[in-house]
Amino acid sequence: MLAAVYHGPEDIRVEEVAIPGIEPGELLVRVEAASICGTDLRILHGAHRKYPSGTVRIPGHEVAGTVVETGQGVTGYQAGTRVFVAPNWGCGHCRQCVSGNNNLCANYGAIGITQDGAFADYLCVPASAVRQGNVVPLSTDVDAAQAAQIEPLACVLRGQDALHIQPGETALVMGAGPIGILHIKLARLRGAGRILVSEPAVDRLERTLLMGADAGVNPLEQDLVAFIQHETAGAGASVVIVAAPSHAAQEAALQSAAIGGRINFFGGLPKDRPLIQFDSNLVHYKELVVTGTTACSTADCRRAVEIVNSGYLDLSDLISQRFPLSQAGAAFVAAEDRRSLKIIFEPRG
16 A cells, blocks of 8 residues: 655655554554644654654544454444544543543554554554544545544544633634634634634635634734724633644733633643743733643544534635645645645545
8 A cells, every 4th residue: 555654854755565454453444534734744853752763654643534344353333434533542541541531641542643644545443442432433425534634623622622612702713723723613613702813824814714703913913912902892802712832822812811711722832942921910810711721532533523424514625735645745845834724635636
């Protein structure tokens, strides 16, 4: 089969490799669509801790496909079933796993991270993932490229669960990349009355106004807090989502939030510079709730599948380009371009 294989920093090669053989409890899935995300770009640049020097591995963890073979002992799946595969599984017995937060398991495994992933014609789903419910049936009429975005949607769903958005509230989304746009779409689905966006890239900012945002600001050219005050008649934003790895955005979130507002630090900061100037008096006197969320659990993924299967959330406008695996180099270049949103591999073109 064809695969895009990581051999080291800036070295991903399109190669012919053997189709994975499956063991008892495993599934073999033919990949219909796999999406490039920021984690894959960090892998490309040699900046992921699970890809130490000398690692040779197939990346890719945002994936939808069709079951083609089931291992001995597998029940509930059969060849021809279209599926989404939640990428992360835990040890299954620690406190985080048994509470449904397997994304926080200290001994997690992940497709495309700790084992070969989805940038290939076929993907082997390990027995642990099958057993823990990571393989979820898809509706037959869902586009595979949209289904491949279920994992980032699940991450966004987890972030917004922490915010308890109420119908009619004003939400501020800081950052208008693919994740920011997913936040806009989901906040609207949850009943946000007004959605504001802060984004320094002009083309991205303009695009959000076509994809569900009500108003936007370039924080490099305008005073963000003054903009929020104007748009909310002085109240501030009920909910603030920092969907970018930005120190300035996290600091501005505290000033932009309304009294009693809720803030989610969705985008992590660089590990070598994780500190911000945090005005705790704003939290104290405005009674703010500041939260953080990371990745998504299998339960989050299963709920995201239900949303996509329902047809209530259209993700098609997030897809910028589709590439066959044979053009992996061009696909990664496109994914680095800030004008792009989601870049999709369709292995057979």
